[in-house]
Amino acid sequence: MIMGKRKKPILFNEKRLYYSIQEVADHFAVNVSLLRFWEKEFENIHPRKTAGGTRQYTREDIQQVEIIYHLVKEKGMTLEGARQTLKSKKDEETKRVEAVTRLTAIKRELLLLEEEFDQLHATRKYTKTTTEE
DSSP states (O other), X not given: OOOOOOOOOOOOOTTOOOEEHHHHHHHHTOOHHHHHHHHHHXXXXXXXXXXXXXXXXXXXXXXXXXXXXIIIIISOOOHHHHHHHHHHHHHHHHHXXXXXXXXXXXXXXXXXHHHHHHHHHHHHHHHHHHHHO
């Protein structure tokens, strides 16, 4: 049984300006070739290229890929359908992606808080039983 690629989310860093095409591909669990293809198909994806031709994606580029990923992979649109949606509803899609990104960050923070709470609760439970005796 062959397992599909798994997403490896990029941990964005305020100090870091650029991300490699491989990191972006891993972030969305897609092949690098798909990102290069989308670059040709969608004018809103335009990573910087070094003198050697290495693609460097900014956060904005990754956000544009995220919108296209959502339309094509999650909603099942054709490339032409995605292009039309981007022309007519770009602001709506951008806001939706930003909201999902913020909610994902909030969820991650809540899960960390829950884990800390559970650890604290377990610690207090054991100390409470020993003091009651």
